[in-house]
Amino acid sequence: MQMDVSEIDGGIQHIRLSGRMDVAGTQAIDLRFTALTASRRAAIVVDLADVSFLASIGMRTLLSSAKALAMKGGRMVLLNPQPMVADALSTAGIDTLIPVHTDLGAACQALAGVAAG
Amino acid sequence: MGEPGGATVSPARDATLPPGPPPVRQAELRIPGRLDQLGEASEWLARFADTLALPHEMRYRLDLGLNEAVTNVVSHGYRDAGEHAIRLRLSADGDAVTLEIEDDGVPFDPLAATPSARPASLAEAPIGGLGIQLIRAMLDECRYRREEGRNRLTMVARPRPGPGQAP
Numbered sequence: 001m002q003m004d005v006s007e008i009d010g011g012i013q014h015i016r017l018s019g020r021m022d023v024a025g026t027q028a029i030d031l032r033f034t035a036l037t038a039s040r041r042a043a044i045v046v047d048l049a050d051v052s053f054l055a056s057i058g059m060r061t062l063l064s065s066a067k068a069l070a071m072k073g074g075r076m077v078l079l080n081p082q083p084m085v086a087d088a089l090s091t092a093g094i095d096t097l098i099p100v101h102t103d104l105g106a107a108c109q110a111l112a113g114v115a116a117g
Numbered sequence: 118m119g120e121p122g123g124a125t126v127s128p129a130r131d132a133t134l135p136p137g138p139p140p141v142r143q144a145e146l147r148i149p150g151r152l153d154q155l156g157e158a159s160e161w162l163a164r165f166a167d168t169l170a171l172p173h174e175m176r177y178r179l180d181l182g183l184n185e186a187v188t189n190v191v192s193h194g195y196r197d198a199g200e201h202a203i204r205l206r207l208s209a210d211g212d213a214v215t216l217e218i219e220d221d222g223v224p225f226d227p228l229a230a231t232p233s234a235r236p237a238s239l240a241e242a243p244i245g246g247l248g249i250q251l252i253r254a255m256l257d258e259c260r261y262r263r264e265e266g267r268n269r270l271t272m273v274a275r276p277r278p279g280p281g282q283a284p
Contacts, residue, residue, distance in 0.1 A: 022155060022156075024153070056188070056247035083174075098239070
């Protein structure tokens, strides 16, 4: 699994994940992902467009990072999950805890006011 | 495969007989009980799905069931450091596909766990317990049996109308 990070308008971190977020895929990115998301107050878009599979271990990584971010006054949103990934996120109730957007503009708007510290 | 009725293909069906139902197709894989075997198991499932030209939504749900169930067994099922094996079986019957997972871990019925209430906020959300919830919701039928010292979890997927498909 691959992870690419870039900064977009307003200091928002755009994390693009790609590949299978199963046990091996999650282990491959977990440390970097957690370090980026959990260490400071940040506004983060996690782009799931190229994630073809998401197991519960990957959801746990998303969820624990989102929790840690929220405790520091930061925020995470998810962007563009593929239909079956979106279905699994909603089945697990993740979409009610971490907002899911289908448009980058709307995702950034949802993060407005969360200044990167 | 040594099981009664387990023959997979019957190409030389007697032409004088009326055509019967299509043959049941089966596959079996034994893997060591380790998380690093999941990739191979998923590839095995993908090959089976390819031969049947299974719809994407069905292969996704079976793959999720496979990943979550094996992860549970390996993470919680073993009380010793010895070698363990997991037997995976796939069979197709009509448009249904059954995945059976048999392990020699401690007795555990994943279907007996009470589903946890949905957390109202991120702060309240527990980290974990999602795997079994996904299995129950994504597969169309789940059964558990403890037999001869082994756990046997059976999961059945049937086609569901999904995004981009006619209902």
